[in-house]
Amino acid sequence: MPRFDPEAILRALEANGVRYVLIGGLAATLHGSPLRTGDADICPAEDPDNLDRLACALNEIKARIRTEDAPEGLAFACDRRFLQQVDLLNLSTVFGDLDLSFRPAGTTGYDDLCQHVERYDLDGLTVPVAALEDVIRSKEAADRPKDRAALPTLRRLLVERRK
Numbered sequence: 001m002p003r004f005d006p007e008a009i010l011r012a013l014e015a016n017g018v019r020y021v022l023i024g025g026l027a028a029t030l031h032g033s034p035l036r037t038g039d040a041d042i043c044p045a046e047d048p049d050n051l052d053r054l055a056c057a058l059n060e061i062k063a064r065i066r067t068e069d070a071p072e073g074l075a076f077a078c079d080r081r082f083l084q085q086v087d088l089l090n091l092s093t094v095f096g097d098l099d100l101s102f103r104p105a106g107t108t109g110y111d112d113l114c115q116h117v118e119r120y121d122l123d124g125l126t127v128p129v130a131a132l133e134d135v136i137r138s139k140e141a142a143d144r145p146k147d148r149a150a151l152p153t154l155r156r157l158l159v160e161r162r163k
Contacts, residue, residue: 004096006040009061010127012095016057019045021113022129023104023138028150030120031132033157035150039097043130045110046102051080054100061093106141107134132158 006026013020022030025037044054055078064073073092076082083089089100103109116131130138136154139147 002092002094002096004038006096007122007125008095009040009093009098010122011125012057012061013042013054014125016053016060018053018057019050019110020054020128021110021117022127023101023113023135024099025150027129027135028132028154028157030127030129031118031135031157032161033150033154035153039099041099041101041104043101043104043107043110043113046084048080048084051083055079055083058091058093061095061098063091063093063098066090066092066097104138104142106138132161 010022020042022040023043024039024041025033025035026040028035029037044050058078063078065076066073067090083100086100087102091098091100104113107113113130113134114128116134117128118131120127120129132154136151136158139151139154
């Protein structure tokens, strides 16, 4: 299992001009959450040119479909046509796990999340991050046990940030 290096994943997306919003646990961490995650989650824009750029980035970081049955991951046709047919894709890369969600729970996708996006500078890399309110909204809608467990912490963080 590769060491998780989210900055390397995000730099590959940037180098290829991919338009996306960082979502999930890593977005919450950038907002100040003490909770940690072992993967990066993004919501990419779905226009054809962006999907071509995303496919290039995924190929560069040797993305493979993550599944319990295949520890090395499964090879796939990483191109625009394939990406247009999925709503959610769990991947392993040489830099760790990356999940693509074209319509995160509680949202309508990239354009919805862009309305309140916040930008964080990570050593010269500007990362578009879903607003904490949107991270909370998505976790509420997903309603998975891990999301329910994170919500009290995220809600407290939101109250603190609003003070």
